Every structure is written in C-alpha cells, then in structure tokens.
Amino acid sequence: MTITITAFERSPDGGMGLARDMRVRWALEEVGQPYEVRLVSLRAKEEPAHLRFHPFGLIPTYEEGDLVLFETGAIVLHIAERHAGLFPDDADARARAITWMFAALNTVEPPILELVTAKILEGDKPWAEARVPMVKDRIRDRMVQLSARLGDADWLDGAFSAGDLMMVSVLLRLRPSGLLDEFPELAAYVARGEARPAYERAFAAQWAINAGDPRAG
Ligand SMILES: N[C@@H](CCC(=O)N[C@@H](CS)C(=O)NCC(=O)O)C(=O)O
Secondary structure, three states: OOEEEEEEOOOOOOOOOOOOHHHHHHHHHHOOOOOEEEEEOOOHHHOHHHHOOOOOOOOOEEEEOOEEEEOHHHHHHHHHHHOOOOOOOOHHHHHHHHHHHHHHHHHHHHHHHHHHHHHHHOOOOOOHHHHHHHHHHHHHHHHHHHHHHHOOOOOOOOOOOHHHHHHHHHHHOOHHHOOHHHOHHHHHHHHHHHOOHHHHHHHHHHHHHHOOOOOOO
16 A cells, blocks of 8 residues: 655755654665655645644655554554564563653653754744753753663664664754764764664655755754
C-alpha cells in the first residue's frame, strides 16, 4: 500500500533536516519502505484540505490506505510496529525503546522548543534577554542527565532503535544554538545517527526539495 507523507514546500531551515517530516522519512528509510511526499505551503496547511489530515494544521502527516496519522511520535511508533528494523524483538526491550521515544518527545524536546520560542517568537520582548539564559540552563540540565545515562554507549539501550531515532532527531534541533556542542558525547551520539545510511538518504530527499534555500527561522 502506498505511503504518503506531507512536508513543507519550503522548509524554514532550507532543508537542513530540522523539519519534522525528517523523522518520518528516516524511519521509513530504516525499515526500507518507499514513500511519496505531498508538499504543502505554509498557507495551504491551514486550509480545510490539509486540516482533514492534521487537525492542528501542521506537518508531517502520514497516509497509508484508509489510515491517516499525525504526530511524529505516533507515526514513527506505527512504522516501527509494522516493519522490522526499529524495534527489538524482546518485549521488554521494545517497551524501553518506546519509553525513550516518549522521553525524547515529552522530556527533552519541550525545553528545546521553549528556546526556539524565546529566541525567535519572543526575541523582541523586553524580558527576552533575561529569559533565554534560564531556558538554556533548563536544557543543559537535561543534557547532563541524558549524557550521564548514555555514558560511553553508542545507543541508549543496546542496538539502535526508534528511541534513538527520536532522541537524535530532537537533539539535532539544538545544534543551531551551539548547545549540543557543549556536550561532546551527545554531539557524537547525534553524529552516529546522522552517519546511518538511512538518515543520509532521508536527509538527501528533504534537501533536494528545498535545494538549500535557507530562510530565517
Ligand atoms: N508534535 C508535532 C509537532 C508538529 C510540528 O510542529 N510541525 C511543524 C514543522 S516541524 C509545523 O508544521 N510548523 C508549522 C506551524 O507551526 O505553523 C509532531 O511531532 O508531529
């Protein structure tokens, strides 16, 4: 059955892999599933035709026959459950991989998104200068904890899993701030993710659409 995802017609990062369709592309590449991409403009994603697929007017979405999904966590979980390659066979190890997916999305990503909000959306507010350092410190707290847990392992729980895919995807959003490089073990962890052939194929596909056309934000 054909899989179709949505992605930005023009990604705000110019195709540097930060738009969240990247997570879904990467997951599909890891499990060897071909997919098609429907591009949506910033305006079109707010229109009824797209809102039918995504109630909040965001990307990515995922269509497979009659199944329509949104939220990258749910989409990657679905892909990992249906196809071999992203979850371990052992049930407990699989539960731990899912735990890491949730940790990436619910514990690590929120302060990172807060930084984007503080710098870009609220950067002109009079209190922005005082707020940004506090948000950065909250991120650092999480990075210290995550780095301690990763230790000198390659991946978070044994072999690479959907948990790592999601964590690496989330950490990548830190790179433009310079914060990722403050944690060499986590920077190396992210680099290991980026070096995976499936990641490289996904990145190339997203880059090709945007052709390196960076826009602010
Ligand atoms: N929690 C959602 C977030 C989706 C999301 O924020 N997508 C961004 C692109 S990376 C978007 O569509 N932004 C456009 C906007 O906020 O209007 C997920 O993980 O799928």
